[in-house]
Amino acid sequence: MALSTINTNSIADDAITVPKVTDQVLTHRNLIINGAMQVAQRGTSFTDADTYSLDRWRLNQSSETMAVTQQSFTAGQTDVPTAEKYLRVVITTTGNFAGITQRIEGVEQLSGQTVTVSFYARGGQGGQGVPTTFRTYLNQNFGSGGSTAVTGQGSTNHTLTTSWQLFTATVTLGSTSGKTIGTSSYTELTFQQTTGEACDFDIALVQLEVGDTATPFEHRSYGDELARCQRYYGKYYLHKGNEYMTHGSNIPLSSNFSFPTRMRATPSSSHVQNINATNCNSSSITFVDFDGASYEVNMSVASGTISRRDIYAFDAEL
């Protein structure tokens, strides 16, 4: 609209309402990271021995045997509009409860807030049957040294079928007033079957937003979503060489590496894979903080060209 055509300095009441604009112009509505199940730095298939699966999604079970996989929609499908990936949970032995959760950093931002979770789900496509009971709820965990967690808030049952359906649940979370907030507090969204039966369910396009209305899923690019995930977990190629060295054998050679985004806390590190090694017989992480790490390789010859490349994982999950 040209500025010259604006001839009023006020807008009538209710001319612009939240439902008219929320899903059009308000970004950063979705508090869930990787709600479209597209980022999979750890891999695409997991068992109950794993703690985390697709990025940010944590396995939640008691004694069941369960498998979690990333699945792809058929191109052009319209059951879950715009979705490309979904997460499948298959529970093959009976127990108590099983499902997945996502821990959202902090408790203050949602203190006393009404929030709405929305997601697509179905069951019975993984060979184990539709869950008899399936529910969502939220927990507030006040962290190490903090108040006792407040769990099971807004527990809502959802009736799954073998077809995709959109489900919503609105919850008013407790206030943090009077609570002691310790280290690494979080708000946790849980999807769970509760009858301990063998069953399976699929979940796609998960969104948690402030307010009592579910708005359309907020799509973010893969790059944006990956950057958000990397605050909590990252897997990187680290490289030293090719350089001619004459320092002598058993000499450590270090190089510094910066994470692409500041991590939530100082991460744990683990060696994932050695890609290549020339005149270097080992590597290690000798320093790490939330901004980066030192990668050290050990020269195994008195002199010569050295080269080494490894994949390391850095974990600062909640």
Next chain:
Amino acid sequence: MENNLNISSAQYVKQQETQVINDENVYVSVGDNFAVDVVIDGETLRVPLDPANRHYAEIMCQVEAGELTIEEAE
């Protein structure tokens, strides 16, 4: 922190430097502990001494409960 990690071993780690001993380069631990090397569910992790790190928080919970002992650095 209710992570209930299955930790099978834990040992402090110090910074290392190379010293010449009997005409050979040898790694020697120096300085203060900066991490704990642990094996969790068969995977080796180097865990920083940061209370905000979930692995370290769980390690200290198990130490306080008498369920885990952290070996001194070599």
